[in-house]
Amino acid sequence: MINVTITKLAAQALLGRRRFWLLLAFPVLLVALTVTITALTDGDAAWPLLPGLGYPVVLPLVAVLAASSVLGPEVDDGSIVYLLSKPISRHAVALSKWVVAWAATMVAGALPLYVSALVAGGGDRASAAGLAAVVAGTTYSALFLAVSAITRHAVIVSLLFVLIWEGLLGNLLTGVAWLSVAQWGLRIGHEVSTELPDPTNVPWAALASLVVTVGGVWFCGDRLRSFSLRGED
Amino acid sequence: MAEQRAGVIHDLGYRHYDGPREGVATIARTLYVTGLRHAFGLGRSGKSKILPFLLLALCTLPAAIVVGVVTIVGLSELPLTYAGYTNQVQLLISLFAAAQAPVLFSRDLRHRSIVLYLARPLPAYVIALTRWASLATALLVFSVLPLLVLYTGGLLAGLDVGEQTTDLLKALALLLLVASMLAGITGFISSVSLRRGFAVVGSIVALVVVPGVVTAVQAITSEEDADQVGVVAGLASPWSLTNGLASAWEAGVTVFTPPAGGWVVVYLAVAVLVAAAGLAAIVARFLKVGSQ
Amino acid sequence: MSTLVLDSVSRWFGNVVAVNDVSLTIAPGVTGLLGPNGAGKTTLMAMMTGFLAPSAGTVTLDGEPVWRHTEAYRRIGLVPERELSFGYLTGRQFVRANADLHRLPDAAAATERILGVVDMVEPAARRLDTYSKGMRQRIKIAAALVHDPAVLLLDEPFNGVDPRQRMHLMDLLHRLGDEGRTVLFSSHILEEVERLARHIEVVVSGRHAASGDFGAIRRLMTDRPVQYAVTSSDDRALAALLIAQASVRAVRLRPDGGLDVEVDDLGSFAVGLPQWARTAGLSLYDLSPSDESLESVFAYLVAR
Incomplete structure (x- = not known):
């Protein structure tokens, strides 16, 4: 299903531009901050950085940036027709692009989160945080890829979802946890360490993450099947 | 082939205009008003109105609810101050700035339609200033509107006028700083990163991630009894500057490491400096593009 | 030999009709799609290349619909008007990527062959963003031809290309037509179409205004x-x-x-x-x- 050429081109587009440095800034910032604070204080003073900043903000931002970079610009300037005018199923195109976005989210989002967790305390808690980040990062990248296929304003729409729905409203209304990618990830991480919160139940969290991931990539492919060339709007 | 032909400009019946013309001031004012309207999607497509007004509604709705509660329950004072309210909705204000700055700053530069403006008698720096003023005003309108709802509702519910007005004025002074800083920062980011998506992410980093880091650092330093470090860290982001000042002015915002004494002056000076630097950077950017 | 058939095709955007009840058949040889700016050429081309669904009517290639049918691209080569945004690739890498996307058995050989056909062997090692307009146009044609398609569709291929390069491109398209391929290009310049195509289709304001041998239509136009x-x-x-x-x-x-x-x-x-x-x-x-x-x-x- 995965087309190596498309994956390669998407990776080149992601790595070869200025946006790569923006993407790289996040993990560097996160790890550097955790290391500095851990070095200057005793105990696990740096740990709150993860539930307060790394997990709810840095991880989704990396996913937004990665997902919109592999699809957004090409759809924007129409050069995606060079990829789509080929006898390749559009679902394969979507999947190949998602693989790149997913890998970038893992490397620049989930991995540094895990490293920070190790630095800030380690133990089961760190593994749990790492697992939560892998699950949520995977779901985020597929969800945001689908958003990129729908609207030119994918970045802002994705940010609204993360910051307003999951962040602002999620803090006020506990019910939002049932429809929150971040909370699903945390719930699955909770299985490894009970220090993580327990917002929903495991079957729901696992099923919802899976459905959004598969559904997001499939939906993106479906939108690409109906991709239309038209002028600027 | 090389036969000589006399050129002629055909008279199509257009009349020459040599009456009085409006000056630079009027052009700048028109540009400013258009920019302000565009920041809210007015005069643009229906789709571009959705986001600004959705954010505005999210930002104002809680104020209306608070007023309702105050009236029905009959409280003698607002449950939170005006500056406290702004502090609560700072994420929405940041999102509005991040989302709408590219509308004012990226489009002209990206599509090179900026040359059409430069073909008018308006110098590039005036255009930059006008754009900045439009965004700053839009931010001010966006953030002051809920406060006015609170204020009007509070007064109608019979709260103390003097107290409310003092509180509101403190908040307004802070918002003036916020609007200038945010317009400078997001405007500069959007005029450099012309792809809308990256401009938005860049602005979010500056307005959400960095303040988040600062707050985290302040929380830790306060716990570790190293408040001074936290106070210095507060200089690093527009929101921590604002919240620090708000706490120093007793406007109803608490921060982990409040600035005191001379630090208040430093906070104020840095805030003004940030706004000025942002504005200067935008002007420099427009001058550079204008000279290309 | 492939034939592209449009049967009573219309396309509207909201209440604007861009293409109005057009029926035409594009047979092997070079065909020019002629019309002034805004006549609906681009909309027609988009429907022919499977990048727009007709609001009414059908677009078929050898009897199969083009819309939502990715297999059709085995027989179609497409040269869009859009600029290349893969500036970080060299010409060879770009053509090779297209060959790979077609899963050609010997992609490397096909790439070299087609670079020769469009006379781009020498600059193929340079990055795309260093190319002139004419070179970019030729590399786009190379990318469209690398899988040896029976149908080649070009949207405004001569826009912004200097006269010498234009001659070169025209010769190339002529050759392709003589080989029995179905070549369709759109243009709003009468002289271009006259030089290249014997058969023309004229669209004006979204309607099919004329069709047939260039000379006959020219005479109709002058009478x-x-x-x-x-x-x-x-x-x-x-x-x-x-x-x-x-x-x-x-x-x-x-x-x-x-x-x-x-x-x-x-x-x-x-x-x-x-x-x-x-x-x-x-x-x-x-x-x-x-x-x-x-x-x-x-x-x-x-x-x-």
């Missing part, structure tokens, strides 16, 4: 009332003389001197005018057609 501006030694005398002729439909005195003449039968007018003038002892100073622009030709076709 219409034509406007001339004439100046002579005695305009009034000439006007009286002309209005008596069967080939002349109307004569009007211009305020600044000279005559506007509307001619029905161009042939007999052209032959007769010098003789009539000489017999009446009049001198003709200037005779020029006043409405030869392509737009007026199109306008005439639509009004018919």
